[in-house]
Amino acid sequence: MRTRPAARAAQYVAVICYLIFLGFPLLWLISSSLKSPREFASITPSILPKHPDLSNYTDALREQGLVHSMWNSLQISVASTVLVLIVSLPVAYALARFRSRLRPITNGWILVSQVFPVILIVIPLFMILRPLHLTNTIPGVVIVYMVWSMPFALWMLQGYVAAVPRELEEAASVDGASRVRTIVSIVMPLLRPGLIATAMFTFISAWNEFFFALVLLQDPQLKTLPLVLARFVGAEGQVQFGPLAAASVLATVPSLVFFAFLQRRLTSGLLSGAVKG
Amino acid sequence: MKKLVISLLAASALVTLAACGGSDSGSGDSGSTEKVTLKFQSLAFQKTTVAATKKIVADWNAANPNIQVEYVQGSWDSVHDQLVTQFQGSTAPDVIQDESADITGFANQGYLADLSQYLSQETKDAVSQGVWDTVTVDGKVVAAPTLLQSYVVFGNSALLKAAGVATTGDSLSWDDLQANAKKLTSAGKYGLGWGLKSPTATVLNLGMNFDGAFFEGSGRDAKAKIGDAELEVPKRIHAMAYTDKSIDPTSLTQSGSDVLPGFFGGKYAMIVGGNYAAQQIVEQAPKGFQWEVLPPLKGTSEKQAANPQTLSVPAEGKHVKQAAQFIDYFMKADNLATVGQGDWLIPTTKAARDAIEKATGGKNGWTQTLASGEELTKAPFQSVENYPKWKDQIATPALQEFLANKIDLAGLGKKLSDGWGQVNS
Numbered sequence: 001m002r003t004r005p006a007a008r009a010a011q012y013v014a015v016i017c018y019l020i021f022l023g024f025p026l027l028w029l030i031s032s033s034l035k036s037p038r039e040f041a042s043i044t045p046s047i048l049p050k051h052p053d054l055s056n057y058t059d060a061l062r063e064q065g066l067v068h069s070m071w072n073s074l075q076i077s078v079a080s081t082v083l084v085l086i087v088s089l090p091v092a093y094a095l096a097r098f099r100s101r102l103r104p105i106t107n108g109w110i111l112v113s114q115v116f117p118v119i120l121i122v123i124p125l126f127m128i129l130r131p132l133h134l135t136n137t138i139p140g141v142v143i144v145y146m147v148w149s150m151p152f153a154l155w156m157l158q159g160y161v162a163a164v165p166r167e168l169e170e171a172a173s174v175d176g177a178s179r180v181r182t183i184v185s186i187v188m189p190l191l192r193p194g195l196i197a198t199a200m201f202t203f204i205s206a207w208n209e210f211f212f213a214l215v216l217l218q219d220p221q222l223k224t225l226p227l228v229l230a231r232f233v234g235a236e237g238q239v240q241f242g243p244l245a246a247a248s249v250l251a252t253v254p255s256l257v258f259f260a261f262l263q264r265r266l267t268s269g270l271l272s273g274a275v276k277g
Numbered sequence: 278m279k280k281l282v283i284s285l286l287a288a289s290a291l292v293t294l295a296a297c298g299g300s301d302s303g304s305g306d307s308g309s310t311e312k313v314t315l316k317f318q319s320l321a322f323q324k325t326t327v328a329a330t331k332k333i334v335a336d337w338n339a340a341n342p343n344i345q346v347e348y349v350q351g352s353w354d355s356v357h358d359q360l361v362t363q364f365q366g367s368t369a370p371d372v373i374q375d376e377s378a379d380i381t382g383f384a385n386q387g388y389l390a391d392l393s394q395y396l397s398q399e400t401k402d403a404v405s406q407g408v409w410d411t412v413t414v415d416g417k418v419v420a421a422p423t424l425l426q427s428y429v430v431f432g433n434s435a436l437l438k439a440a441g442v443a444t445t446g447d448s449l450s451w452d453d454l455q456a457n458a459k460k461l462t463s464a465g466k467y468g469l470g471w472g473l474k475s476p477t478a479t480v481l482n483l484g485m486n487f488d489g490a491f492f493e494g495s496g497r498d499a500k501a502k503i504g505d506a507e508l509e510v511p512k513r514i515h516a517m518a519y520t521d522k523s524i525d526p527t528s529l530t531q532s533g534s535d536v537l538p539g540f541f542g543g544k545y546a547m548i549v550g551g552n553y554a555a556q557q558i559v560e561q562a563p564k565g566f567q568w569e570v571l572p573p574l575k576g577t578s579e580k581q582a583a584n585p586q587t588l589s590v591p592a593e594g595k596h597v598k599q600a601a602q603f604i605d606y607f608m609k610a611d612n613l614a615t616v617g618q619g620d621w622l623i624p625t626t627k628a629a630r631d632a633i634e635k636a637t638g639g640k641n642g643w644t645q646t647l648a649s650g651e652e653l654t655k656a657p658f659q660s661v662e663n664y665p666k667w668k669d670q671i672a673t674p675a676l677q678e679f680l681a682n683k684i685d686l687a688g689l690g691k692k693l694s695d696g697w698g699q700v701n702s
Binding site for chain 1 (some may be wrong): 316320322323324327349350352353354355358359360363367370376423436534537538539541542544553556557560561562563564626
């Protein structure tokens with residue numbers, strides 16, 4: 001059945017409106033990053049800057065060590081993501097495949113662990129990490145982020161593992177494959193979309209995390225990006241809007257690149273899963 | 278699988294290596310010949326103040342090779358949460374910047390060193406007793422007060438002049454403020470815009486103009502005291518917003534900086550805010566915009582609460598004496614004047630205030646701003662342990678309701694009073 005031209009036009013308009021709706025915050029952020037302080041204080045704010053310039057970017061880059069903090073965040077986020085995946089995958093597999101009385105208890109605990117406020121656990125965590133000399137170190141923060149992200153990562157991966165038909169594993173077993181071989185050769189490729197979705201979640205959690213980093217990292221050379229962004233906010237609600245907007249634009253670039261890279265694989269993973277399933 | 282095992286081993290090695298690394302340095306309070314390095318967590322925000330603070334550190338380091346200070350940038354937004362954990366873990370920086378209202382809680386828990394034996398007589402004499410009181414806990418001086426802020430009235434000079442509003446004199450009475458606001462209100466424009474989204478600090482600070490105490494006693498034994506004096510400021514603001522209609526009621530729901538565009542655009546002839554807003558006015562006002570700071574507000578007095586920025590030292594610090602020596606140096610008039618001028622805040626010492634007056638020629642409202650700092654003193658609420666809880670859970674929502682005209686003055690008084698019983702039980 002062919003779509004009428006009017007209906008098609010309406011569809012395009014709806015999609016464009018939706019894209020504008022989704023993209024507006026980013027557009028506003030980029031526009032703000034190019035505005036002067038005087039334009040910020042205008043009683044009739046404009047969407048586009050009247051006299052765009054890059055001084056906010058130079059201020060942001062020059063004053064706060066933005067690039068170095070981005071590098072710190074990148075190291076921490078990538079390390080946390082890789083380690084969470086490595087540890088979560090076998091656990092998620094075990095939880096999804098092996099029936100046990102412990103399973104509902106474990107799942108319940110995973111959900112309960114998500115309701116603890118950060119402030120409640122940060123002091124005990126700090127007291128544990130300090131004698132181990134893991135405060136004020138990147139490995140210390142990576143471990144904390146692993147622990148923080150793991151329950152939800154487990155929850156996500158468990159669902160993906162459960163969605164892989166058992167029959168495939170049984171067939172592999174009949175063909176003589178060991179369980180390890182079955183997991184590596186059969187289950188892992190089908191889990192790729194799940195692994196990528198979990199990686200995205202873990203990466204973005206670590207990339208944006210503020211409070212643990214604030215408490216654990218004191219050395220100026222170890223500060224992460226969210227900590228540096230916070231410096232653009234002063235006492236009594238004073239904010240350096242221009243440099244903050246510029247720094248925020250720069251801060252989104254690595255995560256956008258990461259997402260663009262992984263999203264392609266997420267799609268191909270989904271397709272390959274569909275064919276094999 | 279092999280790769281998985283290798284990765285896990287690598288992760289374990291990483292953790293083990295980290296566990297082996299790092300070490301504590303120094304022990305005890307070092308002698309003067311031992312070379313020590315102090316971490317100074319500064320919350321300087323404006324570019325000029327960051328530069329001024331770094332210069333103070335550099336000058337100190339050049340003159341004191343055995344006591345080197347390392348500048349660490351912190352943030353006002355997160356300093357409390359950071360310090361809570363750092364004190365618990367004994368990893369707080371050697372020199373801490375914060376505000377007196379925040380450090381009082383830490384001092385009560387014994388986390389801050391008594392600096393009185395280390396600060397020079399010159400520093401002690403330079404600051405008024407009312408301001409020292411804000412950093413004195415159980416007789417111990419737990420910090421050095423550096424900079425203060427006050428609430429001032431900013432005016433659009435052209436509109437004030439056109440309406441014939443006088444802006445001279447030593448002080449501006451609340452009656453005059455109301456009369457001026459009324460005179461300046463016409464044709465959809467308001468005499469006053471007042472960003473009171475978070476009204477408690479403003480109301481309690483300015484409440485001292487009318488001797489509003491809000492609390493009697495100190496610590497957990499403090500009792501709420503809400504009478505006519507305490508309700509005078511909210512009553513006057515409410516009257517201007519809903520009887521005179523000389524305050525834009527929508528401005529009452531905005532933050533202090535939200536009202537600036539309206540001020541620049543002529544929607545409000547005057548605004549009330551922290552004196553530091555002058556920095557934003559200078560940076561953001563349209564070219565040719567003429568503004569001024571009016572004389573300090575006066576009720577029965579010009580008193581306002583002093584909540585100075587402070588420098589303190591952890592009680593468990595390894596180099597308390599050296600850290601205090603650096604603080605004493607930071608308190609020198611020239612140093613305080615540069616950071617005060619950079620942040621548009623009022624130095625706690627007379628000599629530094631004089632230095633700013635001289636450097637600025639009193640322009641951009643500095644004369645009135647510095648004058649408004651003369652009568653800043655400790656307020657009763659600064660000695661009350663559960664004040665932060667009362668402020669967030671009781672006072673702020675109650676004042677917001679009152680300023681939104683949803684409850685009357687008696688209702689506000691009851692909520693403020695009864696609420697103290699709830700949070701302090």
